[in-house]
Amino acid sequence: MSWYAETGNKCDVVLSSRVRLARSIEGFPMGERLSDEQARELCDRAGDALRGFDRIDFDKLDPVTAAAYAEEHLVSAEFASSKSPRALYKSDAEGDYIMVCEEDHFRIQSITRGYSVSDAYERAKRAEAPIASAFPVAFDNDLGYLTHCPTNLGTAMRASVMMFLPALTRRGSIPSLSRQLSRLGLTVRGMYGEGSEAVCCIYQISNQVTLGISEEETVSKLCEAVDFIIDQERKCRLDTVSRDPESAADACARAYGTLTHARMISCREFMEKFVDVRLAASLRGSLDAGIPESVTLESLDTSLIECQPAVLTLLSGGGEMTPRDRDIRRASLLRGRLGGASDN
């Protein structure tokens, strides 16, 4: 099952927790200096170490399938679009995804549903073990893990939590939150990481600092901040609803109406309406917007991924689609998934 279709801890505010470890191998050039032969050698040798993982050669993959992996947050956008030899080793059951020949030789990523950073960290460490055992991992006692980009030196770990923050966004609190987090060595990014826009009021909160702080401290510092943000977001949601319950319910019900009755819907419009419907599904006890019980946070988050262009194209058979075709297909998919109507 895909991570977004599972149930999880504090999903009303946290969609997923992710830990990524970057590892380089002694004796192999990095980035552009790595030859195609060396890249293939790394990909093949990784296969010997990673028993039980499925291998996908991204340089042989069609661009739509590759982009769909990025839309599902399983690989980085750079990895999906690169042309050089590279492979993904994946274990969907464990939520482990190991990119070979991304910016660093190995990017080991573990993704879990909801708020469970420690679990994601434990899983990433477990997934790393066979790599560390099969390869001489580049490490220095003073600088830690040696990475292609010096900004990642140290633990070379990025722990991130994907958060849904509609109430704080609408209150205009994100810029000040971002400043406060920056002082704690944390950063706020958009839904698709570095350089991406914050759509759907979804943000990724992650550690910025990697040197001079241990992995455990990084996780604990991030969780301390995330606990605080969850608390603030929940309070802010209840505050907004209690001030004007009719307007809040009306906005959510209208958004739900659009998602379940439109015959054509763009990705942008879908994501705008998605915010209110997800908010209503998170506040069932306090807000009556008439959204059926069958519309769960899991079904909503699944629709969020399925409505992205590449995933939607794949779900429609993978053939060429115009934006108009996708808008029609998206509306049909939403009616089926959220409205209980037949998916025709």
Add this chain to the structure above:
Amino acid sequence: MLCEKCGKNEATIRYSEIVNGKKTEMALCGECAAAMGLGTDGGFGLGDLFGAGTLFSNIFGAIPDARPQYGASHIEKRCPVCGASMSEIAKRGKVGCAECYRTFKSELAPSIRRIHGDVKYVGDAPAKSEAENQLLEKKQKLESLRRELREAIEKEDFERAAEIRDNIRKIDS
């Protein structure tokens, strides 16, 4: 061209600084550059790694760029593993391989300090490889057998000593 700071010596270094997007340039002699704290070791001084135009220059504000451009000659050091030079690393803002961190340790140190602060690594060390583990296991086994051998000889248990010696030979081969 004379040094724009002292006006006496021949300028051997062009120094450029970008502050809030505004670039100022100066031609300096070696003495004035050193007085301003601009190293020229191997042709590249502090800050050169993330020189003007790289991603990091925007993040870290003022990035000084110092390199000999007026008549100073030098042979560029290259990484023995990937062949990268410091100027190539500076241009990309990324190293060519892990060995670059050792080859250009002193040149990279100021930039690493600027990014991360004056801190040392704290955290997990990499797990040993299978080959390293086997080697370690073998070493420990041999040490233990040699200890047993000494004890057997001390006790004049030569039969046992011969047995241990054969075991040591077997493992050592």
